[in-house]
Amino acid sequence: xxxxxxxxxxxxxxxxxxxxxxxxxxxxxxxxxxxxxxxxxxxxxxxxxxxxxxxxxxxxxxxxxxxxxxxxxxxxxxxxxxxxxxxxxxxxxxxxxxxxxxxxxxxxxxxxxxxxxxxxxxxxxxxxxxxxxxxxxxxxxxxxxxxxxxxxxxxxxxxxxxxx
Amino acid sequence: xxxxxxxxxxxxxxxxxxxxxxxxxxxxxxxxxxxxxxxxxxxxxxxxxxxxxxxxxxxxxxxxxxxxxxxxxxxxxxxxxxxxxxxxxxxxxxxxxxxxxxxxxxxxxxxxxxxxxxxxxxxxxxxxxxxxxxxxxxxxxxxxxxxxxxxxxxxxxxxxxxxxxxxxxxxxxxxxxxxxxxxxxxxxxxxxx
Numbered sequence: 001x002x003x004x005x006x007x008x009x010x011x012x013x014x015x016x017x018x019x020x021x022x023x024x025x026x027x028x029x030x031x032x033x034x035x036x037x038x039x040x041x042x043x044x045x046x047x048x049x050x051x052x053x054x055x056x057x058x059x060x061x062x063x064x065x066x067x068x069x070x071x072x073x074x075x076x077x078x079x080x081x082x083x084x085x086x087x088x089x090x091x092x093x094x095x096x097x098x099x100x101x102x103x104x105x106x107x108x109x110x111x112x113x114x115x116x117x118x119x120x121x122x123x124x125x126x127x128x129x130x131x132x133x134x135x136x137x138x139x140x141x142x143x144x145x146x147x148x149x150x151x152x153x154x155x156x157x158x159x160x161x162x163x164x
Numbered sequence: 165x166x167x168x169x170x171x172x173x174x175x176x177x178x179x180x181x182x183x184x185x186x187x188x189x190x191x192x193x194x195x196x197x198x199x200x201x202x203x204x205x206x207x208x209x210x211x212x213x214x215x216x217x218x219x220x221x222x223x224x225x226x227x228x229x230x231x232x233x234x235x236x237x238x239x240x241x242x243x244x245x246x247x248x249x250x251x252x253x254x255x256x257x258x259x260x261x262x263x264x265x266x267x268x269x270x271x272x273x274x275x276x277x278x279x280x281x282x283x284x285x286x287x288x289x290x291x292x293x294x295x296x297x298x299x300x301x302x303x304x305x306x307x308x309x310x311x312x313x314x315x316x317x318x319x320x321x322x323x324x325x326x327x328x329x330x331x332x333x334x335x336x337x338x339x340x341x342x343x344x345x346x347x348x349x350x351x352x353x354x355x356x357x
C-alpha cells in the first residue's frame with residue numbers, strides 16, 4: 001500500500017473497505033508497442049536524401065516563365081580547372097581562382113568566395129533568381145552539386161546546367 | 165511407492181522439532197514473481213516516438229549503394245518518386261537495370277547521347293503514359309533523379325542528362341545527402357554567444 005492510502009481491509013468498522021490500488025493490465029499495451037516498433041524499424045529511412053532541381057539547356061525542355069526584370073539580368077557561372085568565372089549581362093565579370101589541387105589531384109574550388117560574390121550580386125539585383133552553370137568535363141559531380149547548392153543558398157534557385 | 169516431490173524429506177520427528185523443523189519446512193514462498201514493466205513501457209514509448217519522427221511517408225526513393233558516395237547539400241528539397249539513374253564508378257544503372265559501362269562511355273566520347281539509356285527511359289515514359297491514360301488531369305512533368313558518385317566527372321553526367329532530355333525527362337534532380345538537418349542540429353547544440 002502506498003503512503004497516504006487507506007487501510008486495505010480490517011479496521012474497527014464492520015464493513016470492509018475496497019482497495020484503492022487498481023492493477024492495470026499492460027500486456028496489450030506492450031504488444032501494441034512491440035508491433036509499432038517492429039513496423040517502424042522496418043520502414044525507417046535512415047539516410048535523408050535531398051534533391052537539387054536543375055534545368056538542362058539545349059534539349060528542348062520548356063523554359064520557365066520569367067518576368068521582364070528577371071530576363072534583363074543573365075548570370076552565368078563557368079567552372080573549370082582555373083576556378084570560377086562569374087559573369088552577368090550587366091557587364092560584371094569576376095574571376096575566382098581555384099585553390100589548387102587536392103591530395104587525389106582533384107580541383108579545390110573557393111566556394112566561400114563564390115558564396116560571398118553571389119550574395120553580393122543578389123543584394124545588387126534582388127529580382128535575379130536564375131543562373132546558368134557551365135561546367136568543364138573534368139569537374140566532378142560532387143563539386144557541381146556543391147556549387148548548385150551554393151547558388152540555391154544565395155537565392156538563385158533557378159539553376160540551369162550546361163557544358164562548356 | 166508414492167510419487168514425492170524431490171528434495172529433502174525429513175523424518176516425522178524432525179518436523180516437530182523447534183530447531184530443525186524450521187529448516188525443513190518448504191513451500192511458503194509464492195511461486196508468482198511480479199515484474200515491474202513500467203520502465204520497459206516507458207522505453208518502448210520513447211522508441212515509438214523517435215521512430216515516428218524518423219518515419220517517411222514516401223519511403224526510400226533512392227537506395228544507397230556501396231560504390232556511390234553522394235555529396236552533401238544544405239539547401240535541397242525533399243526527394244520525390246521518379247525514375248532513378250544511378251552513376252557509379254563503373255556503370256550506369258536505371259531502376260536496377262544496367263544500361264552502360266563507364267569505360268565504354270569514356271571510349272566513345274565523341275557522342276553525347278547514350279542509346280541504351282534513352283531506350284530504357286522511353287520505356288519508363290511509355291509505362292507512365294499507359295498508367296495515366298485514363299487520368300486526363302495528370303500532366304507529364306518529366307522528372308528524373310540522378311544519383312551519382314562524388315567523383316564521377318561531368319562529361320559522364322552531361323551525357324546522362326542529355327539522354328534524359330532526349331527521352332523526355334527534362335526535369336533533372338541531382339541527389340545529395342541532406343546536410344541541412346545535420347547543420348541545424350549542430351547549430352542548436354552550439355551555445356549562443
